[in-house]
Amino acid sequence: MSTRILAIESSCDETAAAIVTDGRKVQSNIIYSQIDLHKEFGGVVPEIASRKHVEKINQVIQAAIEEAGVSWDDIDAVAVTYGPGLVGALLVGVSVAKALAYAKKKPLIGVHHIEGHIAANYIEHEDLKPPFMCMVASGGHSHLVYVKDYNQFEIVGRTRDDAAGEAFDKVARAIGLGYPGGPKIDKLAKEGNKEAIVFPRAFMEDAPYDFSFSGLKSAVLNYLNGCDMKGIEVNKADVAASFQQAVVDVLTDNSVRAAKDYGCTKLALAGGVASNTSLRENLKQACDKAGIDFYFPSPIYCTDNAAMIGVAGYHEYMCGTRHGLDLNAVPNLKIGER
Numbered sequence: 001m002s003t004r005i006l007a008i009e010s011s012c013d014e015t016a017a018a019i020v021t022d023g024r025k026v027q028s029n030i031i032y033s034q035i036d037l038h039k040e041f042g043g044v045v046p047e048i049a050s051r052k053h054v055e056k057i058n059q060v061i062q063a064a065i066e067e068a069g070v071s072w073d074d075i076d077a078v079a080v081t082y083g084p085g086l087v088g089a090l091l092v093g094v095s096v097a098k099a100l101a102y103a104k105k106k107p108l109i110g111v112h113h114i115e116g117h118i119a120a121n122y123i124e125h126e127d128l129k130p131p132f133m134c135m136v137a138s139g140g141h142s143h144l145v146y147v148k149d150y151n152q153f154e155i156v157g158r159t160r161d162d163a164a165g166e167a168f169d170k171v172a173r174a175i176g177l178g179y180p181g182g183p184k185i186d187k188l189a190k191e192g193n194k195e196a197i198v199f200p201r202a203f204m205e206d207a208p209y210d211f212s213f214s215g216l217k218s219a220v221l222n223y224l225n226g227c228d229m230k231g232i233e234v235n236k237a238d239v240a241a242s243f244q245q246a247v248v249d250v251l252t253d254n255s256v257r258a259a260k261d262y263g264c265t266k267l268a269l270a271g272g273v274a275s276n277t278s279l280r281e282n283l284k285q286a287c288d289k290a291g292i293d294f295y296f297p298s299p300i301y302c303t304d305n306a307a308m309i310g311v312a313g314y315h316e317y318m319c320g321t322r323h324g325l326d327l328n329a330v331p332n333l334k335i336g337e338r
Protein backbone atom coordinates (compact mmCIF):
# COMPACT_ATOMS: atom_id res chain seq x y z
CA MET A 1 0.00 0.00 0.00
CA SER A 2 1.33 3.44 -0.80
CA THR A 3 1.79 6.36 1.57
CA ARG A 4 0.69 9.75 0.33
CA ILE A 5 1.72 13.07 1.89
CA LEU A 6 0.26 16.54 1.38
CA ALA A 7 3.20 18.90 1.87
CA ILE A 8 3.19 22.65 2.51
CA GLU A 9 6.12 25.11 2.30
CA SER A 10 6.02 28.83 3.14
CA SER A 11 9.34 29.57 4.87
CA CYS A 12 10.45 32.45 2.63
CA ASP A 13 9.00 33.86 -0.60
CA GLU A 14 7.48 30.79 -2.25
CA THR A 15 3.99 29.61 -1.36
CA ALA A 16 4.04 25.92 -2.25
CA ALA A 17 2.09 22.68 -1.88
CA ALA A 18 2.67 19.20 -3.25
CA ILE A 19 1.38 15.65 -3.17
CA VAL A 20 4.17 13.07 -2.84
CA THR A 21 3.73 9.30 -2.79
CA ASP A 22 6.13 6.87 -1.13
CA GLY A 23 8.82 9.48 -0.69
CA ARG A 24 9.84 9.66 -4.35
CA LYS A 25 6.87 10.07 -6.66
CA VAL A 26 5.76 13.69 -7.07
CA GLN A 27 2.09 13.73 -8.10
CA SER A 28 1.84 17.52 -8.04
CA ASN A 29 4.18 20.39 -7.18
CA ILE A 30 2.53 23.82 -7.16
CA ILE A 31 4.72 26.87 -6.52
CA TYR A 32 3.53 30.43 -6.34
CA SER A 33 6.71 32.53 -6.43
CA GLN A 34 6.59 36.01 -4.93
CA ILE A 35 9.88 37.07 -6.54
CA ASP A 36 8.27 39.78 -8.71
CA LEU A 37 6.75 41.39 -5.62
CA HIS A 38 10.08 41.59 -3.76
CA LYS A 39 12.25 42.54 -6.75
CA GLU A 40 11.68 46.27 -6.44
CA PHE A 41 12.96 46.18 -2.83
CA GLY A 42 16.11 44.26 -3.77
CA GLY A 43 15.33 41.35 -1.43
CA VAL A 44 12.55 39.60 0.48
CA VAL A 45 10.37 41.91 2.62
CA PRO A 46 9.11 39.65 5.45
CA GLU A 47 5.79 41.45 6.04
CA ILE A 48 4.88 41.38 2.35
CA ALA A 49 5.85 37.69 2.18
CA SER A 50 3.54 36.75 5.09
CA ARG A 51 0.59 38.66 3.66
CA LYS A 52 1.00 37.09 0.24
CA HIS A 53 1.25 33.59 1.78
CA VAL A 54 -2.08 34.19 3.55
CA GLU A 55 -3.64 35.28 0.27
CA LYS A 56 -2.33 32.38 -1.81
CA ILE A 57 -1.96 29.33 0.41
CA ASN A 58 -5.49 27.89 0.15
CA GLN A 59 -5.48 28.19 -3.64
CA VAL A 60 -2.06 26.56 -3.89
CA ILE A 61 -3.09 23.62 -1.67
CA GLN A 62 -6.33 23.15 -3.60
CA ALA A 63 -4.41 23.17 -6.89
CA ALA A 64 -1.94 20.56 -5.57
CA ILE A 65 -4.79 18.21 -4.58
CA GLU A 66 -6.63 18.72 -7.88
CA GLU A 67 -3.57 18.30 -10.08
CA ALA A 68 -2.68 15.05 -8.33
CA GLY A 69 -6.26 13.85 -8.83
CA VAL A 70 -6.57 12.66 -5.23
CA SER A 71 -9.13 13.13 -2.48
CA TRP A 72 -8.60 13.52 1.26
CA ASP A 73 -9.25 9.78 1.67
CA ASP A 74 -6.06 9.13 -0.32
CA ILE A 75 -3.90 11.39 1.88
CA ASP A 76 -2.14 9.79 4.87
CA ALA A 77 -0.53 12.82 6.52
CA VAL A 78 0.06 16.58 6.30
CA ALA A 79 3.71 17.69 6.32
CA VAL A 80 4.77 21.30 6.74
CA THR A 81 8.01 23.28 7.00
CA TYR A 82 8.19 24.66 10.56
CA GLY A 83 11.71 26.13 10.43
CA PRO A 84 14.16 27.62 9.79
CA GLY A 85 12.84 30.67 7.94
CA LEU A 86 10.95 33.92 8.38
CA VAL A 87 8.68 33.55 11.40
CA GLY A 88 5.64 35.29 9.91
CA ALA A 89 5.97 33.33 6.67
CA LEU A 90 6.42 29.98 8.44
CA LEU A 91 3.41 30.65 10.67
CA VAL A 92 1.08 30.78 7.67
CA GLY A 93 2.01 27.28 6.48
CA VAL A 94 2.08 25.85 10.00
CA SER A 95 -1.36 27.28 10.88
CA VAL A 96 -3.00 25.98 7.71
CA ALA A 97 -1.36 22.55 8.11
CA LYS A 98 -2.60 22.31 11.71
CA ALA A 99 -6.13 23.32 10.70
CA LEU A 100 -6.20 20.74 7.89
CA ALA A 101 -4.71 17.96 10.02
CA TYR A 102 -7.32 18.64 12.72
CA ALA A 103 -10.30 18.99 10.38
CA LYS A 104 -9.40 15.97 8.23
CA LYS A 105 -8.11 13.87 11.15
CA LYS A 106 -4.65 13.30 9.62
CA PRO A 107 -1.30 13.06 11.37
CA LEU A 108 0.74 16.30 11.35
CA ILE A 109 4.46 16.23 10.59
CA GLY A 110 6.72 19.26 11.02
CA VAL A 111 9.66 19.22 8.59
CA HIS A 112 13.03 20.97 8.75
CA HIS A 113 13.49 23.14 5.63
CA ILE A 114 17.12 22.10 5.06
CA GLU A 115 16.29 18.41 5.50
CA GLY A 116 13.74 19.09 2.75
CA HIS A 117 16.39 20.56 0.44
CA ILE A 118 18.56 17.47 1.00
CA ALA A 119 15.58 15.14 0.36
CA ALA A 120 14.95 16.84 -3.03
CA ASN A 121 17.76 14.62 -4.32
CA TYR A 122 15.70 11.43 -3.79
CA ILE A 123 12.99 12.51 -6.24
CA GLU A 124 14.95 11.91 -9.43
CA HIS A 125 17.63 9.51 -8.18
CA GLU A 126 16.14 6.13 -7.28
CA ASP A 127 19.62 4.80 -6.51
CA LEU A 128 20.50 7.51 -3.98
CA LYS A 129 20.36 6.18 -0.44
CA PRO A 130 22.18 7.32 2.72
CA PRO A 131 24.92 7.54 3.79
CA PHE A 132 26.19 10.41 1.65
CA MET A 133 27.66 13.91 1.97
CA CYS A 134 25.41 16.82 1.00
CA MET A 135 26.38 20.40 0.21
CA VAL A 136 23.37 22.62 0.95
CA ALA A 137 23.80 26.10 -0.50
CA SER A 138 20.80 28.40 -0.52
CA GLY A 139 19.92 32.04 0.07
CA GLY A 140 19.78 31.59 3.82
CA HIS A 141 22.06 28.60 4.46
CA SER A 142 25.39 27.05 3.52
CA HIS A 143 25.89 23.74 5.26
CA LEU A 144 27.88 20.64 4.60
CA VAL A 145 25.78 17.80 6.00
CA TYR A 146 26.72 14.16 6.50
CA VAL A 147 23.46 12.30 5.84
CA LYS A 148 23.85 9.15 7.95
CA ASP A 149 20.32 7.94 7.34
CA TYR A 150 17.06 9.35 5.94
CA ASN A 151 16.48 11.22 9.20
CA GLN A 152 19.92 11.31 10.80
CA PHE A 153 22.13 14.27 10.02
CA GLU A 154 25.48 15.57 11.18
CA ILE A 155 26.60 19.09 10.33
CA VAL A 156 30.17 18.86 9.16
CA GLY A 157 30.69 22.46 8.04
CA ARG A 158 28.79 25.72 7.97
CA THR A 159 29.19 29.31 6.88
CA ARG A 160 30.75 31.70 9.37
CA ASP A 161 28.92 34.69 7.91
CA ASP A 162 27.01 35.04 4.63
CA ALA A 163 25.32 32.11 2.92
CA ALA A 164 26.51 31.37 -0.63
CA GLY A 165 23.22 32.54 -2.19
CA GLU A 166 23.32 35.70 -0.10
CA ALA A 167 26.79 36.48 -1.52
CA PHE A 168 25.44 35.95 -5.06
CA ASP A 169 22.51 38.28 -4.32
CA LYS A 170 24.70 41.02 -2.78
CA VAL A 171 27.29 40.98 -5.56
CA ALA A 172 24.52 40.99 -8.18
CA ARG A 173 23.01 44.05 -6.56
CA ALA A 174 26.43 45.79 -6.52
CA ILE A 175 26.85 45.30 -10.27
CA GLY A 176 23.25 46.32 -10.94
CA LEU A 177 21.74 42.96 -11.87
CA GLY A 178 18.79 42.99 -9.46
CA TYR A 179 17.18 40.30 -7.28
CA PRO A 180 17.54 37.34 -7.12
CA GLY A 181 21.14 37.60 -8.16
CA GLY A 182 22.17 33.94 -8.44
CA PRO A 183 20.56 33.11 -11.79
CA LYS A 184 21.62 36.48 -13.24
CA ILE A 185 25.27 36.08 -12.25
CA ASP A 186 25.17 32.49 -13.53
CA LYS A 187 24.03 33.76 -16.96
CA LEU A 188 26.33 36.78 -17.19
CA ALA A 189 29.36 34.78 -16.03
CA LYS A 190 29.14 32.69 -19.20
CA GLU A 191 30.22 35.80 -21.18
CA GLY A 192 33.07 36.69 -18.81
CA ASN A 193 36.62 35.54 -18.03
CA LYS A 194 36.76 33.73 -14.69
CA GLU A 195 40.49 34.41 -14.41
CA ALA A 196 40.23 38.15 -15.13
CA ILE A 197 40.19 39.21 -11.47
CA VAL A 198 41.71 37.29 -8.57
CA PHE A 199 39.24 37.32 -5.68
CA PRO A 200 40.07 35.65 -2.32
CA ARG A 201 39.09 32.07 -1.42
CA ALA A 202 38.64 31.68 2.36
CA PHE A 203 39.61 28.38 3.97
CA MET A 204 39.42 28.01 7.78
CA GLU A 205 42.35 26.38 9.52
CA ASP A 206 40.49 25.51 12.73
CA ALA A 207 37.37 24.14 10.99
CA PRO A 208 38.42 22.72 7.61
CA TYR A 209 34.90 22.33 6.18
CA ASP A 210 33.54 25.77 7.19
CA PHE A 211 32.92 28.59 4.72
CA SER A 212 33.16 32.37 4.79
CA PHE A 213 31.89 34.57 1.99
CA SER A 214 31.86 38.04 3.54
CA GLY A 215 35.56 38.68 2.73
CA LEU A 216 34.91 37.75 -0.88
CA LYS A 217 31.87 40.02 -1.01
CA SER A 218 33.96 42.93 0.40
CA ALA A 219 36.75 42.22 -2.11
CA VAL A 220 34.25 42.53 -4.97
CA LEU A 221 32.85 45.78 -3.52
CA ASN A 222 36.40 47.16 -3.04
CA TYR A 223 37.28 46.23 -6.62
CA LEU A 224 34.16 48.05 -7.91
CA ASN A 225 34.93 51.14 -5.77
CA GLY A 226 38.55 51.11 -6.94
CA CYS A 227 37.47 51.06 -10.59
CA ASP A 228 34.99 53.84 -9.90
CA MET A 229 37.65 56.05 -8.26
CA LYS A 230 40.14 55.47 -11.07
CA GLY A 231 37.48 56.08 -13.71
CA ILE A 232 37.97 52.56 -15.13
CA GLU A 233 34.94 50.99 -16.78
CA VAL A 234 33.96 47.75 -15.05
CA ASN A 235 33.58 44.61 -17.14
CA LYS A 236 30.54 43.17 -15.31
CA ALA A 237 30.77 39.79 -17.00
CA ASP A 238 34.38 39.40 -15.82
CA VAL A 239 33.39 40.39 -12.26
CA ALA A 240 30.49 37.89 -12.33
CA ALA A 241 32.67 35.08 -13.71
CA SER A 242 35.61 35.73 -11.34
CA PHE A 243 33.35 36.06 -8.27
CA GLN A 244 31.38 32.94 -9.19
CA GLN A 245 34.58 30.94 -9.68
CA ALA A 246 35.79 31.93 -6.19
CA VAL A 247 32.52 30.65 -4.64
CA VAL A 248 32.55 27.50 -6.77
CA ASP A 249 36.19 26.70 -5.87
CA VAL A 250 35.51 26.89 -2.13
CA LEU A 251 32.24 24.92 -2.25
CA THR A 252 33.81 22.25 -4.47
CA ASP A 253 37.02 21.91 -2.48
CA ASN A 254 35.32 21.70 0.92
CA SER A 255 32.61 19.27 -0.11
CA VAL A 256 34.82 16.83 -2.01
CA ARG A 257 37.37 16.86 0.81
CA ALA A 258 34.64 16.24 3.39
CA ALA A 259 33.17 13.39 1.31
CA LYS A 260 36.61 11.75 1.08
CA ASP A 261 37.42 12.26 4.77
CA TYR A 262 34.09 10.73 5.82
CA GLY A 263 34.56 7.81 3.46
CA CYS A 264 31.50 8.74 1.36
CA THR A 265 31.24 7.40 -2.17
CA LYS A 266 28.33 9.74 -2.90
CA LEU A 267 28.05 13.53 -2.84
CA ALA A 268 24.80 15.46 -3.38
CA LEU A 269 24.10 19.14 -3.94
CA ALA A 270 20.99 20.96 -2.67
CA GLY A 271 19.43 24.41 -2.23
CA GLY A 272 18.90 27.32 -4.63
CA VAL A 273 22.62 27.67 -5.46
CA ALA A 274 22.64 24.00 -6.54
CA SER A 275 21.14 25.12 -9.85
CA ASN A 276 24.33 27.09 -10.64
CA THR A 277 25.71 25.62 -13.86
CA SER A 278 29.36 26.29 -13.08
CA LEU A 279 29.08 24.73 -9.60
CA ARG A 280 27.48 21.60 -11.08
CA GLU A 281 30.18 21.27 -13.75
CA ASN A 282 33.04 21.85 -11.33
CA LEU A 283 31.70 19.41 -8.77
CA LYS A 284 31.01 16.79 -11.44
CA GLN A 285 34.62 17.00 -12.62
CA ALA A 286 36.04 16.92 -9.09
CA CYS A 287 33.82 13.97 -8.14
CA ASP A 288 34.73 12.03 -11.29
CA LYS A 289 38.40 12.54 -10.45
CA ALA A 290 37.87 11.36 -6.87
CA GLY A 291 35.71 8.36 -7.85
CA ILE A 292 32.64 9.82 -6.11
CA ASP A 293 29.09 9.60 -7.54
CA PHE A 294 27.63 13.08 -7.86
CA TYR A 295 23.90 13.91 -7.54
CA PHE A 296 21.89 17.10 -7.94
CA PRO A 297 18.19 17.87 -8.37
CA SER A 298 16.56 19.58 -11.37
CA PRO A 299 16.38 23.38 -10.89
CA ILE A 300 12.67 23.23 -9.96
CA TYR A 301 13.57 21.03 -6.95
CA CYS A 302 16.64 23.16 -6.01
CA THR A 303 14.85 26.39 -5.14
CA ASP A 304 12.10 26.31 -2.51
CA ASN A 305 9.27 23.88 -3.25
CA ALA A 306 6.90 21.62 -1.33
CA ALA A 307 7.75 18.35 -3.14
CA MET A 308 11.03 18.21 -1.18
CA ILE A 309 9.08 18.74 2.06
CA GLY A 310 6.80 15.84 1.05
CA VAL A 311 9.82 13.58 0.57
CA ALA A 312 11.40 14.55 3.91
CA GLY A 313 7.93 14.35 5.53
CA TYR A 314 7.51 10.80 4.23
CA HIS A 315 10.72 9.67 5.94
CA GLU A 316 9.67 11.38 9.18
CA TYR A 317 6.26 9.67 8.90
CA MET A 318 7.87 6.27 8.37
CA CYS A 319 10.08 6.65 11.43
CA GLY A 320 7.10 7.63 13.58
CA THR A 321 7.47 11.42 13.88
CA ARG A 322 4.10 12.98 14.76
CA HIS A 323 3.62 16.57 15.89
CA GLY A 324 0.79 17.86 18.04
CA LEU A 325 -1.46 20.81 17.35
CA ASP A 326 0.90 22.87 19.51
CA LEU A 327 3.48 22.78 16.67
CA ASN A 328 4.95 26.24 16.32
CA ALA A 329 7.13 28.01 13.76
CA VAL A 330 10.81 27.88 14.82
CA PRO A 331 12.76 30.50 12.82
CA ASN A 332 16.19 29.19 13.89
CA LEU A 333 15.42 25.47 14.02
CA LYS A 334 18.61 23.38 14.09
CA ILE A 335 19.16 20.42 11.78
CA GLY A 336 18.31 17.09 13.43
CA GLU A 337 16.08 18.70 16.10
CA ARG A 338 12.65 17.12 16.56
Ligand code: KG4
Pocket residue numbers: 012137138139140141164165166168169180181182183186271272273274275276277302303304
Ligand atom coordinates in the same frame (compact mmCIF):
# COMPACT_ATOMS: atom_id res chain seq x y z
O1 KG4 B 1 16.80 27.51 -1.61
P1 KG4 B 1 16.34 28.85 -1.99
O2 KG4 B 1 15.20 28.96 -3.00
O3 KG4 B 1 15.87 29.68 -0.75
C1 KG4 B 1 16.42 29.56 0.54
O4 KG4 B 1 16.08 28.58 1.24
O5 KG4 B 1 17.24 30.44 0.86
O6 KG4 B 1 17.63 29.64 -2.54
C2 KG4 B 1 17.53 30.91 -3.09
C3 KG4 B 1 18.95 31.38 -3.40
C4 KG4 B 1 19.04 32.85 -3.82
O7 KG4 B 1 20.07 33.46 -3.06
C5 KG4 B 1 19.41 32.77 -5.30
O8 KG4 B 1 20.18 33.88 -5.74
C6 KG4 B 1 20.21 31.48 -5.35
O9 KG4 B 1 19.51 30.60 -4.48
N1 KG4 B 1 20.24 30.91 -6.71
C7 KG4 B 1 21.38 30.77 -7.42
C8 KG4 B 1 20.99 30.25 -8.69
N2 KG4 B 1 19.63 30.09 -8.69
C9 KG4 B 1 19.20 30.49 -7.46
N3 KG4 B 1 22.65 31.04 -7.11
C10 KG4 B 1 23.58 30.80 -8.05
N4 KG4 B 1 23.30 30.33 -9.30
C11 KG4 B 1 22.03 30.05 -9.66
N5 KG4 B 1 21.76 29.58 -10.87
Ligand code: ZN
Pocket residue numbers: 113117138139271272303304
Ligand atom coordinates in the same frame (compact mmCIF):
# COMPACT_ATOMS: atom_id res chain seq x y z
ZN1 ZN C 1 15.31 26.97 0.82
